[in-house]
Amino acid sequence: MPLRAQEEDTYTNAPAVPDARAGAPQDPRRPRDPALQGRGIALALLATPVDDPLAPLSGHTGARTIRCDACAHRCVIREGRSGICQVRENRNGTLVSLVYGEAVAAHVEPIEKKPFFHVLPGTDAYSISTVGCNFHCRYCQNWEISQAPREGFRLPTRTLPPDQVVREALAAGARSIAYTYVEPTIFLEYALDTARLARAAGLTNVFVTNGYETPEALELLAPVLDAANVDLKAFSDRFYRRTCGARLEPVRETLVAMRRLGIWIEVTTLVTPGETDDPAELA
Numbered sequence: 001m002p003l004r005a006q007e008e009d010t011y012t013n014a015p016a017v018p019d020a021r022a023g024a025p026q027d028p029r030r031p032r033d034p035a036l037q038g039r040g041i042a043l044a045l046l047a048t049p050v051d052d053p054l055a056p057l058s059g060h061t062g063a064r065t066i067r068c069d070a071c072a073h074r075c076v077i078r079e080g081r082s083g084i085c086q087v088r089e090n091r092n093g094t095l096v097s098l099v100y101g102e103a104v105a106a107h108v109e110p111i112e113k114k115p116f117f118h119v120l121p122g123t124d125a126y127s128i129s130t131v132g133c134n135f136h137c138r139y140c141q142n143w144e145i146s147q148a149p150r151e152g153f154r155l156p157t158r159t160l161p162p163d164q165v166v167r168e169a170l171a172a173g174a175r176s177i178a179y180t181y182v183e184p185t186i187f188l189e190y191a192l193d194t195a196r197l198a199r200a201a202g203l204t205n206v207f208v209t210n211g212y213e214t215p216e217a218l219e220l221l222a223p224v225l226d227a228a229n230v231d232l233k234a235f236s237d238r239f240y241r242r243t244c245g246a247r248l249e250p251v252r253e254t255l256v257a258m259r260r261l262g263i264w265i266e267v268t269t270l271v272t273p274g275e276t277d278d279p280a281e282l283a
């Protein structure tokens with residue numbers, strides 16, 4: 001069970017930025033399926049059909065089992081089920097995103113709060129998020145939104161399509177769009193569409209990420225992602241497994257891959273007393 005945030009509430013649905021400027025580019029090429037015309041649902045990228053030899057044991061045929069390749073969990077998802085993040089679901093053999101264009105947070109904030117210290121210092125970042133996360137860190141500050149799907153409670157969201165994100169960012173005088181508060185890889189399609197429009201409108205795109213992207217996801221993001229603040233939570237695989245439900249090695253691989261792809265990296269390590277404050281580990 002995640003702990004309640006002790007620090008500043010960074011995600012409460014504050015009033016949206018008013019008077020969004022018209023004229024931003026339109027949403028490009030998002031694949032649409034008439035069967036998925038629900039609120040916040042879109043076809044997901046990076047879905048691979050897989051053989052599922054264990055499926056018959058649980059009453060499934062396995063024929064429509066899919067692997068999600070957006071993050072390093074690479075969840076194998078049977079029909080009607082969702083992955084660890086709980087926002088990517090197998091519907092009749094098709095992987096869908098359940099949070100496309102449904103923002104649970106959209107705020108104008110100093111980019112230093114993300115925190116970035118070498119990217120557009122002194123400017124504001126229009127910061128967006130959906131619900132869900134691929135980690136479940138026991139100390140998460142934003143657990144209400146990151147863990148809402150896992151905990152089974154619904155939060156109010158605002159329909160905020162990519163073109164509107166860009167318009168509101170421009171209207172607010174922001175110089176960048178930050179994909180933040182939860183792990184943005186879980187809303188990869190929404191982030192990508194927004195980032196493409198933002199890039200065309202002259203805005204910078206920044207990820208605040210736990211670094212669990214797959215190489216495939218990074219290849220999709222690299223053309224439009226300018227910078228990432230990677231949360232290197234510890235240098236201990238044990239800590240990652242026990243506290244976050246993840247592994248260390250994929251984060252290390254992401255840091256190397258981002259460097260290779262030309263994405264500007266800043267690294268944050270939250271020092272947790274008794275957990276991640278071993279000087280030998282921090283050195």
Ligand code: SF4
Pocket residue numbers: 068069070071072073074075082083084085086087088133134185186
């Ligand atoms: S993005 Fe979600 S469904 Fe996809 S692999 Fe990661 S946790 Fe699993």
